Amino acid sequence: MFLPKYPDNPTPPSAHTHTPADPAPVRRAIPPVSVSSGAVAAVVVGGVVLTALLTAVAVSAISVAIAAVVLRSLMRDQRR
Template identity: 70%
Template sequence: MFLPKYPDSPTPPPAHTHISTHQEAPVRRSLPSVSIDQKTVVALVVGGVVLTALLAAVAVTAISVAVAAVVLRSMLRDHHRR
């Protein structure tokens, strides 16, 4: 029969590692790379559209409340003059 071939067992790492006595300049580490895929871009665009729509709705509501307040004020002022 066919027997599977097993890889050779690797040699274990040495127990003692060499430590140099001279100081080396510290290694500058860069920021980790961030992968941006299509789903992330779509989520950001949809989130931006939703937030913009909510902001527009709040602005329209504020304007309509202000207009209603001015109209009511003028109606009440005319009512008190009579």
């Protein structure tokens, strides 16, 4: 009499054997970059200078606009 090898499982075992994949490659970290205090100071000073220049340009533009409005008002009063 013929008895099945695996009575609880009606499907036959697979002929293909599973081989595990290679482990994930090791990720290499970027080497740490050291930033000197001189570089930080240069960036801060550069930022302060650029901010001061931008402020100076803005104040100058406002002053010119006010002067133009005053001159226009004076010229209009002179025509009357």
